[in-house]
Amino acid sequence: xxxxxxxxxxxxxxxxxxxxxxxxxxxxxxxxxxxxxxxxxxxxxxxxxxxxxxxxxxxxxxxxxxxxxxxxxxxxxxxxxxxxxxxxxxxxxxxxxxxxxxxxxxxxxxxxxxxxxxxxxxxxxxxxxxxxxxxxxxxxxxxxxxxxxxxxxxxxxxxxxxxxxxxxxxxxxxxxxxxxxxxxxxxxxxxxxxxxxxxxxxxxxxxxxxxxxxxxxxxxxxxxxxxxxxxxxxxxxxxxxxxxxxxxx
Amino acid sequence: xxxxxxxxxxxxxxxxxxxxxxxxxxxxxxxxxxxxxxxxxxxxxxxxxxxxxxxxxxxxxxxxxxxxxxxxxxxxxxxxxxxxxxxxxxxxxxxxxxxxxxxxxxxxxxxxxxxxxxxxxxxxxxxxxxxxxxxxxxxxxxxxxxxxxxxxxxxxxxxxxxxxx
Numbered sequence: 001x002x003x004x005x006x007x008x009x010x011x012x013x014x015x016x017x018x019x020x021x022x023x024x025x026x027x028x029x030x031x032x033x034x035x036x037x038x039x040x041x042x043x044x045x046x047x048x049x050x051x052x053x054x055x056x057x058x059x060x061x062x063x064x065x066x067x068x069x070x071x072x073x074x075x076x077x078x079x080x081x082x083x084x085x086x087x088x089x090x091x092x093x094x095x096x097x098x099x100x101x102x103x104x105x106x107x108x109x110x111x112x113x114x115x116x117x118x119x120x121x122x123x124x125x126x127x128x129x130x131x132x133x134x135x136x137x138x139x140x141x142x143x144x145x146x147x148x149x150x151x152x153x154x155x156x157x158x159x160x161x162x163x164x165x166x167x168x169x170x171x172x173x174x175x176x177x178x179x180x181x182x183x184x185x186x187x188x189x190x191x192x193x194x195x196x197x198x199x200x201x202x203x204x205x206x207x208x209x210x211x212x213x214x215x216x217x218x219x220x221x222x223x224x225x226x227x228x229x230x231x232x233x234x235x236x237x238x239x240x241x242x243x244x245x246x247x248x249x
Numbered sequence: 250x251x252x253x254x255x256x257x258x259x260x261x262x263x264x265x266x267x268x269x270x271x272x273x274x275x276x277x278x279x280x281x282x283x284x285x286x287x288x289x290x291x292x293x294x295x296x297x298x299x300x301x302x303x304x305x306x307x308x309x310x311x312x313x314x315x316x317x318x319x320x321x322x323x324x325x326x327x328x329x330x331x332x333x334x335x336x337x338x339x340x341x342x343x344x345x346x347x348x349x350x351x352x353x354x355x356x357x358x359x360x361x362x363x364x365x366x367x368x369x370x371x372x373x374x375x376x377x378x379x380x381x382x383x384x385x386x387x388x389x390x391x392x393x394x395x396x397x398x399x400x401x402x403x404x405x406x407x408x409x410x411x412x413x414x
Contacts, residue, residue: 022400025400029397032396032397033318033321036317036318037318037321040308040312043304043308044301044304044305044308045301046304047274047303047304047307047308048297048300048301048304048305049300051274051277051280051300051303051304052277052296052300095282095285095286096282096356096357098282098285099278099279099281099282102278102281103276103278103279162292163292164292165285165288165292166288167288167343167345168288232279232354232355232356233278233279233282233356234275234276234279234353
């Protein structure tokens with residue numbers, strides 16, 4: 001073998017070794033990147049799961065049958081003599097009422113069952129520019145009057161869990177009957193009552209709104225004192241939780 | 250010089266993502282509300298995005314600050330910022346007045362229309378930093394430099410030695 005061909009052979013072998021090293025390094029980097037991406041993805045997924053683990057229970061959570069009572073145009077949950085009283089004015093279409101409801105539902109239900117808080121839910125028809133708001137409230141009135149308070153609480157929860165966007169809401173009016181049926185089945189009294197607006201129920205709700213000077217939702221009264229909404233829903237939630245945990249002191 | 254600018258971009262951008270994510274983490278339902286307020290995504294998807302976003306922002310911010318997978322992080326950051334800019338232009342054009350929810354500050358805002366241009370400008374600036382990092386990911390003081398060191402020229406000499414043996 002000539003010197004030239006020996007040189008050529010050596011160069012080719014060196015190129016092959018370099019290619020193999022480059023391939024090995026590329027594979028190592030790819031495996032490392034994939035591993036890191038999977039690990040970071042798992043951290044994000046774990047964090048998201050942890051944040052959302054409270055979940056939404058449209059069936060009304062753990063309320064005891066004896067703790068839910070129908071009011072004139074509202075629902076009473078818990079012992080009226082509990083040390084903390086929370087009154088919530090809410091519109092079934094109001095997105096921040098939804099946030100308040102989802103953020104406080106389990107906490108209030110759990111503590112109402114323990115006799116630590118009494119809650120009144122006052123659905124009102126504030127967002128009158130959308131027919132959905134009145135239709136949902138009317139359906140809720142029918143369930144409150146003709147089915148059980150527990151069913152009214154379930155529908156209340158379901159309306160917030162299924163809440164459509166405001167700008168699309170009137171396209172979801174047809175869904176309301178289905179959600180009512182999910183709660184009370186084919187109860188003809190309820191379904192018949194939904195066909196026309198319950199004017200006396202709306203008048204009672206309106207009167208309660210006027211009496212308490214309600215002009216926005218959610219409005220929350222904690223032991224008779226209106227919570228400021230300057231800090232948004234998180235601040236309301238904190239105030240409620242602190243009051244209940246301190247036993248109304 | 251550009252590499253040091255990259256380091257500054259990483260720290261600024263990572264800090265903003267960390268701030269945004271940490272502000273949202275304690276209030277996942279508020280994060281969901283903020284995403285729903287844009288009225289863009291289907292309700293179920295908005296809920297998932299609202300829960301995923303805070304943690305994603307924290308992890309993305311941390312990756313940028315420590316310099317881990319900088320090209321990937323810069324590209325992801327750019328994608329998120331494009332989505333936020335599109336979301337803001339969309340609510341602005343539909344006359345929906347909300348806080349952007351960027352730093353856990355969702356909720357209605359009657360003066361939102363006057364703030365949208367500034368928020369869009371801010372996100373466009375951050376988008377520029379993200380694209381810069383995706384283009385030039387090799388920056389000083391980064392984990393990437395430890396995990397993925399630049400290929401050294403001496404490797405070819407080693408190959409020659411191996412070939413001779």
